[in-house]
Amino acid sequence: MKSLYNKKILQVQTSKIRQFNDYTKSVGADVILTLGEPDFFTPEAITDEAIKALKEHQTKYGPTSGFADLRQKICEFEKKYNNFECVPDEVLITHGSTEALCSAFFTMLNPGDEIIVPIPAYPMYRQMIEFMGGKVITMDTSHTNFQITKPMLAKALSSKTKAIILTSPNNPTGAILSDESYEVIYQALKDKEIFIISDDVYNQIVYSKRKLGIIKYPDLKDRIIVCQSYSKSYAMPGWRCGYMLANKEFIKHATKIHQYMIVALNTFIQPAMIKALEYDSSEMVKIYQERRDYIYDRLVKMGLEVDKPEGAFYIFPSIKKFNISSFEFCKRLALEYKVAIIPGDCFEADDHVRISYCVDFETIKVACDRLEKFIKTL
Numbered sequence: 001m002k003s004l005y006n007k008k009i010l011q012v013q014t015s016k017i018r019q020f021n022d023y024t025k026s027v028g029a030d031v032i033l034t035l036g037e038p039d040f041f042t043p044e045a046i047t048d049e050a051i052k053a054l055k056e057h058q059t060k061y062g063p064t065s066g067f068a069d070l071r072q073k074i075c076e077f078e079k080k081y082n083n084f085e086c087v088p089d090e091v092l093i094t095h096g097s098t099e100a101l102c103s104a105f106f107t108m109l110n111p112g113d114e115i116i117v118p119i120p121a122y123p124m125y126r127q128m129i130e131f132m133g134g135k136v137i138t139m140d141t142s143h144t145n146f147q148i149t150k151p152m153l154a155k156a157l158s159s160k161t162k163a164i165i166l167t168s169p170n171n172p173t174g175a176i177l178s179d180e181s182y183e184v185i186y187q188a189l190k191d192k193e194i195f196i197i198s199d200d201v202y203n204q205i206v207y208s209k210r211k212l213g214i215i216k217y218p219d220l221k222d223r224i225i226v227c228q229s230y231s232k233s234y235a236m237p238g239w240r241c242g243y244m245l246a247n248k249e250f251i252k253h254a255t256k257i258h259q260y261m262i263v264a265l266n267t268f269i270q271p272a273m274i275k276a277l278e279y280d281s282s283e284m285v286k287i288y289q290e291r292r293d294y295i296y297d298r299l300v301k302m303g304l305e306v307d308k309p310e311g312a313f314y315i316f317p318s319i320k321k322f323n324i325s326s327f328e329f330c331k332r333l334a335l336e337y338k339v340a341i342i343p344g345d346c347f348e349a350d351d352h353v354r355i356s357y358c359v360d361f362e363t364i365k366v367a368c369d370r371l372e373k374f375i376k377t378l
């Protein structure tokens with residue numbers, strides 16, 4: 001039977017994060033800090049807008065690229081929030097940023113093309129790039145405070161480089177790329193025909209003054225592909241909505257993939273997407289920040305080597321000194337102390353573990369108490 005399948009689909013791995021999450025539940029873990037899913041409900045004003053649209057029977061097929069008024073509002077939002085100039089023809093409304101990322105890979109990859117992925121990295125990049133015939137070239141940032149340096153980028157670049165992916169704030173590290181990292185990228189890429197995929201899903205969850213990412217270089221604009229999500233900033237992961245921003249030509253081609261895979265995003269969700277753009281998420285961010293401060297202090301007091309995350313809702317301590325694999329560490333923590341966190345190996349960084357702090361304060365506290373006890377046994 002195997003021969004009936006696409007050869008590459010047989011190589012694609014299902015999410016190790018979800019597998020490990022299921023494993024921790026199967027062994028009875030009751031303190032769960034695994035998934036990157038806000039513990040907040042979607043703000044009511046946003047939900048009400050979708051209910052209203054449903055009641056008004058907005059249930060027909062929508063336009064392929066998304067409603068024009070939504071795409072216009074996204075342009076205004078991007079200008080105001082990120083100083084990014086775009087027009088509605090440069091916006092595609094997608095089924096989460098996952099679809100934006102997949103459509104982007106489909107649109108650009110020919111067999112053997114290379115995409116540079118700084119690691120630790122969100123695991124779907126590798127699975128999807130390889131499935132679509134591309135090759136992942138990793139750049140290990142775990143020894144440079146998760147920043148990109150000139151030598152590492154020079155080493156990763158080749159005549160086959162099609163794109164680089166930038167994820168800032170980052171999953172799993174919570175790190176934000178520094179001005180120096182951006183300058184390194186800019187100087188290396190400014191004269192090259194290489195796309196820059198900016199996975200911006202956490203760019204509203206930042207704890208210091210917001211800085212512009214790669215979009216601050218206007219001369220790169222035609223090669224920047226922004227993949228954006230509503231899942232994190234507005235606590236809407238189950239709605240599955242997001243967007244892609246790119247030049248008109250790129251959007252035109254990406255829309256073909258989108259059309260044949262999705263047809264168009266759910267009609268009644270789109271008025272709620274407009275409403276969400278008006279939502280001020282600073283209260284949620286403040287709460288994430290309080291949790292970040294608490295968990296960071298606790299990990300430092302436990303003697304773990306850890307960078308203070310500047311955004312997103314993950315913290316990524318090193319477990320190198322214990323001399324065991326991240327799977328072994330997390331398995332034992334789940335089995336013996338009933339705490340679920342994610343092995344760094346899932347992000348190609350086996351020396352670390354990822355803790356998601358998008359859970360209530362009490363859960364974080366209990367997790368830290370148990371982790372502290374566990375560490376003392378190692």
Ligand SMILES: Cc1ncc(COP(=O)(O)O)c(C=O)c1O
Pocket residue numbers: 036095096097098099122167170171199201228229230231237241242
């Ligand atoms: C870095 C990163 N990119 C993309 C996604 C996918 O987000 P969405 O829910 O919009 O598909 C996630 C989700 O965890 C993520 O962490």
